[in-house]
Amino acid sequence: MIGLSDPFTVANLDPNGLAFRLGIRRGERILAINDVLLHDEIDFAAQSSEEVLRVRVLDTKGAEREVEGRREYGVPFGAEFEARQPKRCHNNCVFCFVYQHPKGVRRELLIKDDDYVFSFVHGNFITLTNLSEAEFQRIIDERLSPLYVSVHATDPEVRVRMMKNPKSGKIMEQIDRLAAEGIEMHTQLVICPGWNDGAILTRSIQELAERHPHVATIAVVPVGLTKHRERLPQLRVFTREDAQAALDQVHAFQKELVRRHKTRLVFAADEMYTLAEASIPPARSYEEARAGRHRDRNERRAHARAAAGRASSRLRGSEALRGAERLLRRHGHRERAPGGSGHRACAPGSGSLGPRAPAAELPQGRRGVPGRPHAERSRDVARRAGPDRLRFSPGRLTPMLPIVAIVGRPNVGKSTLFNRILGQRQAIVDELPGLTRDRHYAEASWSGRSFLLVDTGGIDPSRAQPIQRQIVKQTDYAIEEADLTLLVLDFKEGVTPLDVDVAERIRKRGRPALLVVNKMDTSRPESELADFYALGLGEPLPVSALHGRESGDLLDFVVGALPEVEPPPADPNAIRIAVVGRPNVGKSSLVNRLVGQDRMVVDAEPGTTRDAVDTTIKHGN
Numbered sequence: 001m002i003g004l005s006d007p008f009t010v011a012n013l014d015p016n017g018l019a020f021r022l023g024i025r026r027g028e029r030i031l032a033i034n035d036v037l038l039h040d041e042i043d044f045a046a047q048s049s050e051e052v053l054r055v056r057v058l059d060t061k062g063a064e065r066e067v068e069g070r071r072e073y074g075v076p077f078g079a080e081f082e083a084r085q086p087k088r089c090h091n092n093c094v095f096c097f098v099y100q101h102p103k104g105v106r107r108e109l110l111i112k113d114d115d116y117v118f119s120f121v122h123g124n125f126i127t128l129t130n131l132s133e134a135e136f137q138r139i140i141d142e143r144l145s146p147l148y149v150s151v152h153a154t155d156p157e158v159r160v161r162m163m164k165n166p167k168s169g170k171i172m173e174q175i176d177r178l179a180a181e182g183i184e185m186h187t188q189l190v191i192c193p194g195w196n197d198g199a200i201l202t203r204s205i206q207e208l209a210e211r212h213p214h215v216a217t218i219a220v221v222p223v224g225l226t227k228h229r230e231r232l233p234q235l236r237v238f239t240r241e242d243a244q245a246a247l248d249q250v251h252a253f254q255k256e257l258v259r260r261h262k263t264r265l266v267f268a269a270d271e272m273y274t275l276a277e278a279s280i281p282p283a284r285s286y287e288e289a290r291a292g293r294h295r296d297r298n299e300r301r302a303h304a305r306a307a308a309g310r311a312s313s314r315l316r317g318s319e320a321l322r323g324a325e326r327l328l329r330r331h332g333h334r335e336r337a338p339g340g341s342g343h344r345a346c347a348p349g350s351g352s353l354g355p356r357a358p359a360a361e362l363p364q365g366r367r368g369v370p371g372r373p374h375a376e377r378s379r380d381v382a383r384r385a386g387p388d389r390l391r392f393s394p395g396r397l398t399p400m401l402p403i404v405a406i407v408g409r410p411n412v413g414k415s416t417l418f419n420r421i422l423g424q425r426q427a428i429v430d431e432l433p434g435l436t437r438d439r440h441y442a443e444a445s446w447s448g449r450s451f452l453l454v455d456t457g458g459i460d461p462s463r464a465q466p467i468q469r470q471i472v473k474q475t476d477y478a479i480e481e482a483d484l485t486l487l488v489l490d491f492k493e494g495v496t497p498l499d500v501d502v503a504e505r506i507r508k509r510g511r512p513a514l515l516v517v518n519k520m521d522t523s524r525p526e527s528e529l530a531d532f533y534a535l536g537l538g539e540p541l542p543v544s545a546l547h548g549r550e551s552g553d554l555l556d557f558v559v560g561a562l563p564e565v566e567p568p569p570a571d572p573n574a575i576r577i578a579v580v581g582r583p584n585v586g587k588s589s590l591v592n593r594l595v596g597q598d599r600m601v602v603d604a605e606p607g608t609t610r611d612a613v614d615t616t617i618k619h620g621n
Contacts, residue, residue, distance in 0.1 A: 008038050009082040017078010022067040024057055024079065031064065032056040040084070040117040042142065046522070048077045049547045073419065089114035090130045092164040093152075094233040095192055100226040120144040125188055128174045129167045136174075139183060146184035146216065149175070153189070153196040154207040162195055172207065179214030188219040191246060193236045201246065205253050205266050212257075218266040220250055222275060243276035263287060401443065402451045402562040405482035407475050407506070409498035410458025412490040413518040417545035418442070418455040421555065449559040454478045459502050479506060484561050485513040486554075487537060491520050495531050503535040514557055515540045521547055 008030040013020045024030070032038060033047035034054050047053070054068045071077075089112035098112050116131060116139060118124040125148045131139075139147070149171075153159045156169030175185060189204055191197050196204070201220070208215045222238040229235075247268055254264040264287060273280045406414045421444050440455040456475045479485050485506050489499050506513045517532055520542035532540035541557065543550045579591055 007040065007081075007084040008044065010079050011082045012080040014076060014078030017076045018053070018069050018071060019055075019077055019079040022055060022069045024055070024067070025059075027060045029058040030055060030079070031058050041121050042117060042144070049521070051546075074424065086111065086113035086118055087115040087130060088112055089127070090165060091127055091168065094162055094164070094195070095190060095223045095225070095235060097224060099232055100224075100228050102226075102228050116144065116147065119147045119149075123148055125150040127163065127168065128171065129163070129165050131174075136177070139178065140181040143182070145182065146186055147178070148186045148188075151175075151187045151189055151204065151208065153200055154204045155196075155200055158196055158200055162192065175208075175211060175215070179211055182214075184214060184216050185211075186217045186219070187215055188221055190221050190223055191238075192223045193238060193242050195235075197242065197246060201249055205249070209253065209257060209261075209265055212261055212263075212265055215265075219269065220246060220266060220272065221269045222246070222272050238275050240276055243272050244278070247272060247276050247278065402483040403454060403481055404444075404451050404484045404486060404558055404562070405454040405456060405478040406486045406488060407456050407479060408458065408488035408502060409496065410460055412458070412488045413545045414458070414488050415440075415455055417486070417488060417516070417518060417543070418453060420545045420548060420551055421446075421453055446555040446559050449562065451483075451559070451562055454482065459505075460498060476505065479509055479511055482511060483563055484558060485511050486516050486558070487513055487535075488516045488518050489532060489535075489540075491517045491529075491542065495534060499535065503537055507536065512561060513537050514554075514561070516554060517542045518545050520544050520549060 010019070010024060010026050010028050010030070013024065013026060030038060030044075033044070033056075034050060034052075035056075036043060036047050038044050038047070049071075051071050052068070053071065054066060056064060056066050058064050091114070096112070098110055101109055113124060114126050114130050115124065116126055116128075116135060119126045120139075127150050138144070151159075151171055152162055154172055156171070159171055160166055160169045178185060187208055189196070189201065191201060205218060205220075208218050222243065223235060225235060225237055250266055250268045250272075253266050257263060257265045264285070267286060270280050406418055408414050418440070422442055442453055442455075444451055444453040456478045459472055459475050487499075487503060487506060489495065515532060515535060515537045517529060517540045521544045529540045529542060541550070541554055543554050545551070
């Protein structure tokens with residue numbers, strides 16, 4: 001089978017990963033995880049992200065065994081696999097590049113793949129001609145979107161003639177079925193002069209454009225021919241006139257589609273312009289993400305700032321940015337890899353967020369909080385430095401960094417999200433509600449931007465205990481001093497009265513906020529987030545703090561909404577002091593006295609303080 005292996009044959013192991021610890025070795029094959037047979041990357045990503053893994057392994061001698069382990073925070077599965085056999089193409093296209101290679105090429109170049117998993121995971125183009133009913137249903141049920149589809153011609157007879165497969169004539173029925181289920185498609189038309197150009201090309205663009213927005217893009221590509229076409233159908237090479245005619249058709253459609261849909265939608269390959277001896281359009285003509293280009297960074301920042309504004313203006317801005325972000329990920333930036341479900345993403349600093357999604361570095365912009373003039377922010381800073389706050393600066397000796405506060409009711413995953421963003425386990429996490437009590441500060445970084453991240457205790461004003469009132473007070477402090485607040489909610493429990501109470505606290509203070517819906521551990525239709533709009537804080541952003549799903553997208557929103565603040569250099573004379581002692585001797589009371597405010601929750605109950613909390617104090621000059 002041209003040198004490819006069975007699925008999930010181990011090629012390399014990370015000695016610090018879970019797989020190595022479980023005794024899995026090179027050359028062995030992973031058959032199933034948690035009794036789910038593994039067929040492809042999607043199966044592996046879904047199952048390997050579970051907390052407890054029962055892994056069925058086939059060793060090099062043909063014997064099966066089962067090993068069991070628990071995922072630890074920051075520990076990868078740690079296995080790389082041999083390339084698996086892809087689903088093969090059943091077509092015999094007149095222009096197929098596989099048949100145009102010279103003799104003696106690498107065997108991998110002779111693989112005719114037509115694999116819908118590769119399309120979803122890697123962006124490979126597929127024809128849909130070899131999909132079984134079960135595979136179609138899986139695409140729909142698991143929302144494997146977007147897909148990249150080679151159409152070539154919407155005319156059934158022309159497509160069958162070009163692809164030499166009687167099943168290929170049902171392409172528009174298949175596209176309509178996927179579109180009806182909300183699957184997004186990026187399509188291509190490989191143009192062969194005399195076969196699918198002219199009126200056939202016009203019809204193809206027209207019929208695909210009618211399926212917008214489910215058909216997100218249409219690429220028009222000239223056929224590539226080599227001299228190694230013995231015993232293949234005779235095809236004519238593209239001439240300058242052919243390319244000019246195709247470009248005229250594309251440009252005419254672009255003008256109409258911009259007017260009708262606010263997008264050009266159809267784009268010609270650069271090679272088409274080269275063949276026509278025409279100038280290749282500037283990057284902005286490809287509508288940034290639609291052609292795999294990064295959107296203009298300043299525009300991207302502006303949309304991110306709008307996302308953190310208030311009411312309807314913020315909702316529109318966040319929707320615009322989120323749509324662009326989806327497109328960026330889907331055109332060469334959406335990588336899914338074994339070891340974690342979701343997107344691959346750059347970690348804060350040099351750590352790892354697990355599932356990763358690359359984000360363009362955001363440029364430096366004007367100072368100030370979105371929607372508020374710089375002078376007003378200066379007054380805020382002065383107001384914050386009142387009599388009870390003059391000597392207090394949170395974090396690790398970086399008092400002028402922007403502040404991002406994570407707030408919410410108990411047990412929605414605030415500390416897990418805190419650890420996820422930092423890339424290390426700083427906050428204590430447990431299923432016991434109310435574990436976090438004090439404000440916990442740490443410095444985080446994303447796309448070249450640093451900020452102070454604040455973890456807070458769960459707000460439950462209905463509880464009468466004195467300690468809960470102090471936790472509420474600590475959270476109110478965090479909201480008041482934050483440049484941006486992340487309100488975290490639990491997707492599985494939906495909107496609760498406590499969530500409404502926390503949202504109201506944020507609204508009363510007029511602070512910029514983002515709505516983070518946690519525990520979205522699998523892909524879900526966006527309609528399932530509809531209830532969260534009722535909180536009036538804009539578009540809900542789904543994440544899984546435990547597994548890292550969409551964490552990169554969230555951080556893009558965060559850094560885009562923060563004010564530009566240049567931190568002063570660290571004081572080389574600063575000293576670090578640890579306050580330690582047995583329970584209930586007054587450590588927190590001492591810290592509060594030194595800081596000059598109720599920085600720590602104090603209670604007669606021993607063990608009130610649970611996290612190690614950093615605070616910066618300036619004494620004298």
